[in-house]
Amino acid sequence: MNIKITGTGSYIPDTIEKNENFHQHQFLNTDGSEINHPNEVIVDKFKAITGIAERRYAKHHLTASDLGFFAAEKAIANANIDPETLDYIIVSHNFGDVKHNTIQSDILPCLAARIKHSLRIKNPKCVAYDILFGCPGWVEGVIQANAFIKAGIAKRCLVIGAETLSRVVDKHDRDSMIYSDGAGATIIEATNDEGGILAHESASFTYDEAYYLFFGNSNNQDLCRDTRYIKMDGRKIYEFALSNVPSAMKACLDKSGIDIKEVKKIFIHQANEKMDEAILKRFYRLYKTDIPEGIMPMNIQKLGNSSVATVPTLFDLVKNNKLENHSLTKGDIIMFASVGAGMHINAIVYKY
Incomplete structure (x- = not known):
């Protein structure tokens, strides 16, 4: 099964x-x-x-x-x-x-x-x-x-x-x-x-990192102080993601027994283009190997950050050949990875 x-x-x-x-x-x-x-x-x-x-x-x-x-x-x-x-x-x-x-x-x-x-x-x-x-x-x-x-x-x-x-x-x-x-x-x-979920990894970093994303007041001091909005400490999130996401991805891939050179696509949460590119660089650096061309599909340029929807939306688009220069073939090894409020991290290795 x-x-x-x-x-x-x-x-x-x-x-x-x-x-x-x-x-x-x-x-x-x-x-x-x-x-x-x-x-x-x-x-x-x-x-x-x-x-x-x-x-x-x-x-x-x-x-x-x-x-x-x-x-x-x-x-x-x-x-x-x-x-x-x-x-x-x-x-x-x-x-x-x-x-x-x-x-x-x-x-x-x-x-x-x-x-x-x-x-x-x-x-x-x-x-x-x-x-x-x-x-x-x-x-x-x-x-x-x-x-x-x-x-x-x-x-x-x-x-x-x-x-x-x-x-x-x-x-x-x-x-x-x-x-x-x-x-x-x-x-x-x-x-x-054949195929399916080969390995997964999850972690929650809450000791110092729990409130990097939070509900807070408007920057406009004249607005109602009881109304809350989504807020984040972007610099801390960026540093946290670069320090922790690549190693979590590596732990997941190592658990699967798959060689990194077999990975065909990596679907990372569409949070920030530069951050995602930096995560990918650090991930491949852990294996002392070059990043293959076209490994990381991205749609943040046109769709922005829709939080929990970014990874499944991106996967659906690529699966249905709706993202230029990206496609999947039966048997491809792919990864899903995400980071966000909590601070939580997770990853999945999957055989398409």
């Missing part, structure tokens, strides 16, 4: 928010003081660091669970399964359903229950629950599904990552330009086919 991804689906919102749209924003320092640079300079510097030129925002009437439902429908169709045969629906997110122009998160009922309801699944033994694991949430959901199947308590799971980060950003914070909306979904099941 092998545990494989048998279906994928993603939902990428239609609304494109280009970098130029931030030229009219009032960006402020954390203490509320003016930034002594024109917005054009701020935006250009942001693009140079993150690689992001545009991002996607969900339409006003849609929530994260809606996006997750759309992606789930596609994954179910792609796997050609009856949704009533699902044993688990695992949904990763960070902020629940945040309606447009509201400040309150709604996770009652959980998003997985909402998506199961929207899929019109009658089977009560299809267990639906959410996980909060920062940006690595989808990868961790796949690891949990793998464990359930290995333990014999499930045969087929639906794992979703869905987020509407555009609803929780502080428009006076330059970091607001990073975040976007989207959803990715996968069917994980036991099959007799």
Whole structure:
């Protein structure tokens, strides 16, 4: 028995928010003081660091669970399964359903229950629950599904990552330009086919690192101090990721017994173009080998950082030949890796 991804689906919102749209924003320092640079300079510097030129925002009437439902429908169709045969629906997110122009998160009922309801699944033994694991949430959901199947308590799971980060950003914070909306979904099941999940690795660094990403006040001191927005210490996250993600990836690959030269694609959480490139360099440096050309697909330039949705969305695009110069062939060894709020890290080695 092998545990494989048998279906994928993603939902990428239609609304494109280009970098130029931030030229009219009032960006402020954390203490509320003016930034002594024109917005054009701020935006250009942001693009140079993150690689992001545009991002996607969900339409006003849609929530994260809606996006997750759309992606789930596609994954179910792609796997050609009856949704009533699902044993688990695992949904990763960070902020629940945040309606447009509201400040309150709604996770009652959980998003997985909402998506199961929207899929019109009658089977009560299809267990639906959410996980909060920062940006690595989808990868961790796949690891949990793998464990359930290995333990014999499930045969087929639906794992979703869905987020509407555009609803929780502080428009006076330059970091607001990073975040976007989207959803990715996968069917994980036991099959007799060759390949599947070969190894996985997870870690939580919380002693000093727990609050590198947090919910905090707006940089605009005049706004309500009871309203919170997604905030991060970008420098600390960058240093943490470079120090810890490559070694976690190496531990996972070594556990799988696969030679690094056999790896064909590495799907890293789309957080920051320069950070991801630096992680890749350090990973290959650990093996004292050169980075193969085209090893790391990226879509952050056009889709931004949609947290839990970046890895499954990217994988779905490459799998369906929708990302230029990237494709997958049966038998390819690939890796998934992510880092995010917590601070959490995880990785999977997978034979396609």
